[in-house]
Structures are given as structure tokens and as C-alpha cells.
Amino acid sequence: MSNPQYHHEKPVLYSYFRSSCAWRVRTVLNWKGIDYEIKPVNLVKEEQKAPEYSKLNPLKEVPTLIIDGLVLTQSLAIIEYLEETRPEKPVLPKEPGKRALVRSLVLAIASDTQPVTNLRILNYLGDDRKEEWTKYWMSYIFEGIEKQLKEVADDYCVGNEVTLADICLVPQVFNANRFKVDLTPFPIIQRISDKLLELEAFKKAHPFRQIDCPSELKSKNNIT
Ligand SMILES: N[C@@H](CCC(=O)N[C@@H](CS)C(=O)NCC(=O)O)C(=O)O
The missing domain is CATH 1.20.1050.10 (Glutathione S-transferase Yfyf (Class Pi); Chain A, domain 2)
Incomplete structure (x- = not known):
């Protein structure tokens, strides 16, 4: 699971400015006050299909978040991970x-x-x-x-x-x-x-x- 290769100083978000799914993750990171670095993936230029990137995200889509030595994909899975590991400023109600x-x-x-x-x-x-x-x-x-x-x-x-x-x-x-x-x-x-x-x-x-x-x-x- 956790891999030393993916231990960066800050979480790294592979994102495209207009992607609604990457936008969800950007908002949650901001909401929870988590500092992160953006690596753009240009979807119009089909950079999501590049071999390097598709090794991280086999579905060839954004977002991908590198955090805690993990490579996480699927915006909702990423957000649930953030919610579970960084519960301050929750985005899901308790009730x-x-x-x-x-x-x-x-x-x-x-x-x-x-x-x-x-x-x-x-x-x-x-x-x-x-x-x-x-x-x-x-x-x-x-x-x-x-x-x-x-x-x-x-x-x-x-x-x-x-x-x-x-x-x-x-x-x-x-x-x-x-x-x-x-x-x-x-x-x-x-x-x-x-x-x-x-x-x-x-x-x-x-x-x-x-x-x-x-x-x-x-x-x-x-x-x-
Ligand atoms: N269920 C995925 C969907 C991800 C997704 O569809 N991302 C779009 C941008 S919002 C994408 O990268 N599309 C690339 C393509 O269709 O080639 C998630 O929630 O992360």
C-alpha cells in the first residue's frame, strides 16, 4: 500500500482546471486547510492517456492524489480518505x-x-x-x-x-x-x-x- 516512492513533502493532486471531479477534491483540500501541489494533466491534449500517468491512474482520468505514500484515485474515494484521516472541518454530517x-x-x-x-x-x-x-x-x-x-x-x-x-x-x-x-x-x-x-x-x-x-x-x- 504505502510506498516510500510516493512520500512527498506535500500531497500532489493531478488535476485539470475544468475537471469537475478534480474540482471536488481541490475544494475539500482547501476546506480542510491541507496544503497541496497541483500537477496539471491536460485532458484536451489527452495527457491522461500518457503511459506515465496511466500507471498512476489506470482509468486514465483525473483526479489522482498522492498523499501519505499512497496513490489514490476516484474523487469520492479520495474525499472519503481525507474525511477519515483528517476529520477536522468535516464534509459529511454526523447524523x-x-x-x-x-x-x-x-x-x-x-x-x-x-x-x-x-x-x-x-x-x-x-x-x-x-x-x-x-x-x-x-x-x-x-x-x-x-x-x-x-x-x-x-x-x-x-x-x-x-x-x-x-x-x-x-x-x-x-x-x-x-x-x-x-x-x-x-x-x-x-x-x-x-x-x-x-x-x-x-x-x-x-x-x-x-x-x-x-x-x-x-x-x-x-x-x-
Ligand atoms: N468517477 C471518477 C470520474 C473521473 C473523471 O471522469 N474525470 C474526468 C474529468 S472530470 C476525466 O479525467 N476525463 C478524461 C476522459 O474522459 O478522457 C471520479 O469521480 O474521479
């Missing part, structure tokens, strides 16, 4: 009912939506179909999530504490905007996402603040 609710929202995004709209799926579908496909599935899930949030949200997705549901929601909203999904039918989702983006841990994890974000995109969005 089992709330925890189940948080996980239900997390899985709606991480298990039901992101996998069908991932880059490799869109490339497989081709340019003709990818926009309509993405809009359809993102709207479908947001419809359900909006209904759930009507029952359980307050300032954030589940009550007034930031949880993993919020951490997954923000990148999903960013992606929906990117694919021009009409968000007007989802006012709770939009309100919560806007509020979360005022928090430092979320701001710092935002794609436009990443070292691998192209400078023209930074300046277009007034990021210095």
Missing part, C-alpha cells in the same frame, strides 16, 4: 439520516450525471450529438435535485452546513452553464451555488483560478 441525504445528492451528480457527460463519452458521441445529449441529461438530474432541495435546503444543500453535496453541486452548475443549460427552472440550485462561490475554499478551487487555466480565459473573466 445518519442527514448523511444519507447528502450522499443521495452526491450520487445524483457523481454517479448519475457526470459519468454520462464525461469527455470520453462526448467524444464517442461526436460533435453532432454532444450538446443536445449533455443538455438533456444535465437538465434531467437538476429537475430531480431541485425538488429534493426544496425539502432539505437552507443556506446550503442540506441545512446550513457545507457538505459534500455542495462540493459536488458547484462544479456541476459550472458545467451546466458551459453547455448552456437553461438554469431558470432551478432557482434553488443557482442560489446555493452562487452563495458557495463566495467562500474562500470554493473560490480557490474554481477553474479560472488554476495554474493551468489558459490566460485568455482568466482575463476574459477578470481574474488577475
Whole structure:
């Protein structure tokens, strides 16, 4: 398991600025105050398929986190590891009912939506179909999530504490905007996402603040 080869001074996160899954992990690391180094993997240039990288992550995707001598993959597995080993500033509520609710929202995004709209799926579908496909599935899930949030949200997705549901929601909203999904039918989702983006841990994890974000995109969005 733990390998001296992977004992770095700081955790190393293999990330791509626009990856929603890497973004989840960046937010949790920031939220918990864990200092880390980013190693960019350019998905558009297919660096995730390079032999060196795919040795670390055989599924050829980001994120991968090197921490405590371990090579961890899958954003939710990484986040659960961080939660178990660094329990301060938790992202899962203690109460089992709330925890189940948080996980239900997390899985709606991480298990039901992101996998069908991932880059490799869109490339497989081709340019003709990818926009309509993405809009359809993102709207479908947001419809359900909006209904759930009507029952359980307050300032954030589940009550007034930031949880993993919020951490997954923000990148999903960013992606929906990117694919021009009409968000007007989802006012709770939009309100919560806007509020979360005022928090430092979320701001710092935002794609436009990443070292691998192209400078023209930074300046277009007034990021210095
Ligand atoms: N279930 C994985 C999904 C990881 C994933 O799909 N990552 C995307 C970026 S968000 C990726 O690297 N895609 C590369 C590709 O599709 O070739 C996780 O949660 O970490």
C-alpha cells in the first residue's frame, strides 16, 4: 500500500482546471486547510492517456492524489480518505439520516450525471450529438435535485452546513452553464451555488483560478 516512492513533502493532486471531479477534491483540500501541489494533466491534449500517468491512474482520468505514500484515485474515494484521516472541518454530517441525504445528492451528480457527460463519452458521441445529449441529461438530474432541495435546503444543500453535496453541486452548475443549460427552472440550485462561490475554499478551487487555466480565459473573466 504505502510506498516510500510516493512520500512527498506535500500531497500532489493531478488535476485539470475544468475537471469537475478534480474540482471536488481541490475544494475539500482547501476546506480542510491541507496544503497541496497541483500537477496539471491536460485532458484536451489527452495527457491522461500518457503511459506515465496511466500507471498512476489506470482509468486514465483525473483526479489522482498522492498523499501519505499512497496513490489514490476516484474523487469520492479520495474525499472519503481525507474525511477519515483528517476529520477536522468535516464534509459529511454526523447524523445518519442527514448523511444519507447528502450522499443521495452526491450520487445524483457523481454517479448519475457526470459519468454520462464525461469527455470520453462526448467524444464517442461526436460533435453532432454532444450538446443536445449533455443538455438533456444535465437538465434531467437538476429537475430531480431541485425538488429534493426544496425539502432539505437552507443556506446550503442540506441545512446550513457545507457538505459534500455542495462540493459536488458547484462544479456541476459550472458545467451546466458551459453547455448552456437553461438554469431558470432551478432557482434553488443557482442560489446555493452562487452563495458557495463566495467562500474562500470554493473560490480557490474554481477553474479560472488554476495554474493551468489558459490566460485568455482568466482575463476574459477578470481574474488577475
Ligand atoms: N468517477 C471518477 C470520474 C473521473 C473523471 O471522469 N474525470 C474526468 C474529468 S472530470 C476525466 O479525467 N476525463 C478524461 C476522459 O474522459 O478522457 C471520479 O469521480 O474521479
